[in-house]
Amino acid sequence: MRILLKKIKQLATPTGSMLKKGKDMSQITVMKDVDVYIENGRFKEIGHGIKPDIQGENGENIEEIDCSDLVATPGIIDPHTHIPFAGERHREFYLRQKGKSYIEILKEGGGIINTTKAVRAASEDQLIRQNLEYAMEMFSKGVVVFEGKSGYGLDIESEIKQIRVLCEMEKLLPQKIVKTFLGPHALAPEFDTYDSYMEFIVENMLPLVYEEFGGDIFADIFCEKGVFDIRQSEKYLEKAFELGFKIKMHADEIEYTGGSVLAASHGAKSADHLIAIETEGINALAESDTVAVMLPGTSFFLGKPFAPARRLIDSGAAVAVASDFNPGSCTFNDPHFIAHLASSQLKMSPEEILTAQTLNAAAALDISDEWGSIEVGKKCGLVLWNISDYRFVPYFPGHSIVHTVISPYIDGCHVE
Ligand code: NIG
Numbered sequence: 001m002r003i004l005l006k007k008i009k010q011l012a013t014p015t016g017s018m019l020k021k022g023k024d025m026s027q028i029t030v031m032k033d034v035d036v037y038i039e040n041g042r043f044k045e046i047g048h049g050i051k052p053d054i055q056g057e058n059g060e061n062i063e064e065i066d067c068s069d070l071v072a073t074p075g076i077i078d079p080h081t082h083i084p085f086a087g088e089r090h091r092e093f094y095l096r097q098k099g100k101s102y103i104e105i106l107k108e109g110g111g112i113i114n115t116t117k118a119v120r121a122a123s124e125d126q127l128i129r130q131n132l133e134y135a136m137e138m139f140s141k142g143v144v145v146f147e148g149k150s151g152y153g154l155d156i157e158s159e160i161k162q163i164r165v166l167c168e169m170e171k172l173l174p175q176k177i178v179k180t181f182l183g184p185h186a187l188a189p190e191f192d193t194y195d196s197y198m199e200f201i202v203e204n205m206l207p208l209v210y211e212e213f214g215g216d217i218f219a220d221i222f223c224e225k226g227v228f229d230i231r232q233s234e235k236y237l238e239k240a241f242e243l244g245f246k247i248k249m250h251a252d253e254i255e256y257t258g259g260s261v262l263a264a265s266h267g268a269k270s271a272d273h274l275i276a277i278e279t280e281g282i283n284a285l286a287e288s289d290t291v292a293v294m295l296p297g298t299s300f301f302l303g304k305p306f307a308p309a310r311r312l313i314d315s316g317a318a319v320a321v322a323s324d325f326n327p328g329s330c331t332f333n334d335p336h337f338i339a340h341l342a343s344s345q346l347k348m349s350p351e352e353i354l355t356a357q358t359l360n361a362a363a364a365l366d367i368s369d370e371w372g373s374i375e376v377g378k379k380c381g382l383v384l385w386n387i388s389d390y391r392f393v394p395y396f397p398g399h400s401i402v403h404t405v406i407s408p409y410i411d412g413c414h415v416e
Pocket residue numbers: 082111112115222250253298324326327328329330
């Protein structure tokens with residue numbers, strides 16, 4: 001792979017390989033009329049008037065793109081989705097408009113359990129087919145990396161099936177997929193109490209999942225009043241960490257329980273949702289390297305308040321923005337619309353949003369050494385936009401403003 005992007009009208013990117021906290025989220029680099037040369041899936045040279053060696057390493061031709069009318073940003077990273085899922089839940093959507101709450105629906109055996117039934121019944125092929133479509137929609141909008149999780153299986157076989165589906169999808173897609181185990185997403189129908197299901201997860205599921213997928217996998221938990229409490233969450237995170245999982249949490253989404261404090265004190269890479277976070281949690285995140293992941297699409301979809309992104313950033317926390325794409329609480333997977341909500345509802349600046357959807361999103365997935373900015377040596381995730389300025393993205397969702405998406409995997413192979 002050899003690509004020369006010629007005379008990019010405007011290139012906007014955060015820089016570095018670490019998360020950006022507080023005010024530093026606004027520090028982006030903007031360059032004009034700059035060339036970017038890509039070789040073997042990485043940014044090789046960035047500057048003016050680049051003339052790559054005609055021969056290259058393996059004599060491949062150089063594909064040249066005239067970018068004099070285009071804006072370039074790093075490829076978008078979505079650090080929180082619930083891909084893969086099966087089926088859909090439109091009935092609940094309308095029940096909520098009549099006054100039923102998300103937690104009431106879950107307690108009556110609907111919600112996540114509805115999707116669990118569909119996922120258990122689906123074959124791997126069916127799951128792959130349905131979810132490849134969602135992933136390709138996201139790629140066409142500029143998403144070069146996304147996170148996906150289990151959590152709709154709630155038994156060993158179906159949880160492993162979901163993660164295996166993510167591995168198979170990755171072989172077929174131009175995107176990197178970061179995989180997460182979310183066994184403690186709801187009470188599995190086979191168990192009477194959260195304590196007994198947690199015991200089973202800790203003793204059986206976590207070790208088996210780690211044995212099967214190992215290394216780079218995350219463990220996540222839905223820590224919430226009426227779901228898994230702080231004590232159960234702590235037990236889970238400690239076991240997951242001990243086995244070698246990286247950790248993240250669904251925390252303080254509906255009521256404040258201190259999930260954000262637990263995430264920060266256990267070295268979680270991210271604490272996600274945080275709609276109900278309080279000062280104690282904000283301070284804990286600001287003092288840690290745990291990324292606060294905002295999911296404004298979920299607030300919008302459920303008609304709920306929005307997380308206090310401004311307070312988090314102003315207190316010095318690192319904030320990322322993600323979709324939470326799933327069939328129950330957020331059916332949006334469009335990163336441009338999410339960027340729009342980050343501006344209009346979370347009151348983040350365009351520079352903060354760019355950092356939140358690229359470098360900080362990469363940090364939330366522990367891949368910011370390789371992804372999340374346009375810098376020599378990093379993986380070549382990049383979006384060319386048919387717009388005049390990077391600030392156009394949050395302002396103009398719902399239109400075809402993407403010109404080209406570049407990823408290390410567009411040749412159809414996962415170049416390492
Ligand atoms: O992140 N909050 C917990 N889980 C998901 C929803 C999953 C679902 O409803 O299917 C969330 O919003």
